[in-house]
Amino acid sequence: MSADYDRIRHVGQRLCKELATQDAEGARLLKQAIGRKGVPLRAAGYSEALPVDNKSRLPLxxxxxxxxxxxxxxxxxxxxxxxxxxxxxxxxxxxxxxxxxxxxxxxxxxxxxxxxxxxxxxxxxxxxxxxxxxxxxxxxxxxxxxxxxxxxxxxxxxxxxxxxxxxxxxxxxxxxxxxxxxxxxxxxxxxxxxxxxxxxxxxxxxxxxxxxxxxxxxxxxxxxxxxxFGEPERDLREALWFHFLGGNPADEVASRMLALLSAGLNGADIQELALAARRSAAHHDASVDMGSLACTLMRRYEGKNAAPDAYVADKRHLVETLVHRHGVSQAEVARFLGVSRQAISPYLKHAEDGH
Ligand SMILES: Nc1ncnc2c1ncn2[C@@H]1O[C@H](COP(=O)(O)OP(=O)(O)O)[C@@H](O)[C@H]1O
Ligand SMILES: [Mg+2]
Structure with a gap:
């Protein structure tokens, strides 16, 4: 019953020997049957009987x-x-x-x-x-x-x-x-x-x-x-982002940046966010918009809700956070957001003007 084919053959052969003197045809058929290749259990429609709870009848x-x-x-x-x-x-x-x-x-x-x-x-x-x-x-x-x-x-x-x-x-x-x-x-x-x-x-x-x-x-x-297990550290978050974004070498910079921005998130969170971003990109036959993924992340992480003009404000905040808090170079931020190096400085200038 547990599809232990070796044992079935072993026992079968013994039966064959015993049968041979009394029922040669039966012994021949049995020998033929046990000589066949074993069928995988699932393909044979076999399902293991699991113990169940008495009342609910659900498997334990x-x-x-x-x-x-x-x-x-x-x-x-x-x-x-x-x-x-x-x-x-x-x-x-x-x-x-x-x-x-x-x-x-x-x-x-x-x-x-x-x-x-x-x-x-x-x-x-x-x-x-x-x-x-x-x-x-x-x-x-x-x-x-x-x-x-x-x-x-x-x-x-x-x-x-x-x-x-x-x-x-x-x-x-x-x-x-x-x-x-x-x-x-x-x-x-x-x-x-x-x-x-x-x-x-x-x-x-x-x-x-x-x-x-x-x-x-x-x-x-x-x-x-x-x-x-604890909340994953930065290196681990980077590996998780890289994997769940699809594991393309092109996503290495993004994984590093997203790891910086996602302290406190666990593997399941990272999987969920990365897959959601990839699905929404797929709807538009585009690649993942890393800037907007990073902004979602920051909002989530900082417990904020999106305001109507959130994206622009967020992007400024994002650039500032990466450059000033995490010490990322402007060139790398530019690569991450898929813009030119020149496009980055206005975001930072604004911050300096404001202070
Ligand atoms: N360390 C990790 N490595 C890879 N995937 C992870 C990791 N942590 C979470 N995940 C993803 O999140 C999902 C849920 O994790 P799970 O193993 O159920 O967590 P737990 O049992 O600790 O609650 C996993 O199936 C996997 O897709
Ligand atoms: Mg679990």
Whole structure:
């Protein structure tokens, strides 16, 4: 049922041998059948039966595909990511030397910074299937069923050599507020811990939380590997802009400028703004108007709304910000806005006149 073709052939061959003396034709047909090439499960219309919540009948976890967006991490994040992958890959060697620890990785940090995406990349890099548990749906069930659901999840992944991903783990801690049932909360937390403890050595479990401080220390202790996500720094924002603008070498200057102007934005914000700008450019068969993208960004960042003549005023503000605050050369600002070097100085002159 899990399309383990090797095992089917193995068992099939044994059956063939037994059959051969009593039913030569049956044995021949069976031999022919097991000699065929395996059909990929999905093409065969097979879908894995996932455990479901008793009341809502909704699946408690879902299998995710390989992500199509690359992950951008800062230096620390990248080295933790690589270290985890290396330990997972060489797990047997670590066991042999008695220095293996549980392959459990905790991702913490604000939303939109790439935690869910990173879990997808870990599974993809290791060639394992990713099962994502949405704890909020696991929890919104009949009182008392939550612990049962959690057990169901751990039973389901046992022996699957997959990556189990407990996304938004803080949903558990939030139960404290939503239900005046401290007894149930304790039971649920304990069930998660038991579940993690019950996993075979070498099983990968990843958890993500937006509220690290809400998690029980007993849970934290189960995760020897940790990656903390924060608001992306300038270099990281530059890489994100470059990628989401389309990755053309022509956008290098723009990515650098936009990175300067987008402190406080995360990867999801940058993706959204870059894609919106590219879509609107596509409507006019044009390339992205970087000046107006930068102005949108500044308005957003500074919490302002657009006034009727905002664009001109904003552009002046934009040029001043880049030159005076970020020390960008006028030549580079000109390249960024796609205008001549001469077109830049009037913006700055105005500022000097005004003071
Ligand atoms: N560090 C990053 N690298 C690449 N893409 C990112 C990054 N952070 C966010 N994104 C984009 O934003 C989307 C949402 O990020 P997600 O992984 O769901 O964040 P989180 O789980 O931390 O809330 C991602 O699918 C990706 O397109
Ligand atoms: Mg997420």
């Amino acid at each position: 976890l879902e299998a995710h595909d390989t992500p199509d967006v690359p992950i951008f991490l800062d230096e620390r994040g990248k080295s933790s990511f690589d270290a985890f992958l290396a330990d997972a890959t060489h797990f047997d060697k670590l066991v042999a030397r008695g220095i293996a620890s549980r392959l459990a990785l905790m991702l913490s940090g604000p939303p939109g910074t790439g935690k869910t995406l990173l879990a997808g990349h870990i599974a993809a890099q290791l060639g394992r299937k990713l099962y994502v548990v949405r704890l909020d749906s696991v929890i919104s069930s009949l009182l008392g069923d939550t612990a049962k659901n959690i057990r169901g999840i751990f039973d389901f992944v046992a022996g699957k050599n997959a990556v189990l991903f407990l996304d938004e783990l803080d949903a558990i801690a939030k139960m404290r507020d939503d239900r005046n049932e401290l007894g149930e909360l304790k039971r649920v937390v304990n069930t998660v811990i038991q579940g993690i403890d019950s996993l075979e050595a070498g099983t990968i479990v990843i958890a993500a939380t937006n509220h690290a401080q809400m998690l029980d220390t007993a849970i934290w202790r189960r995760f020897p590997y940790k990656i903390e």
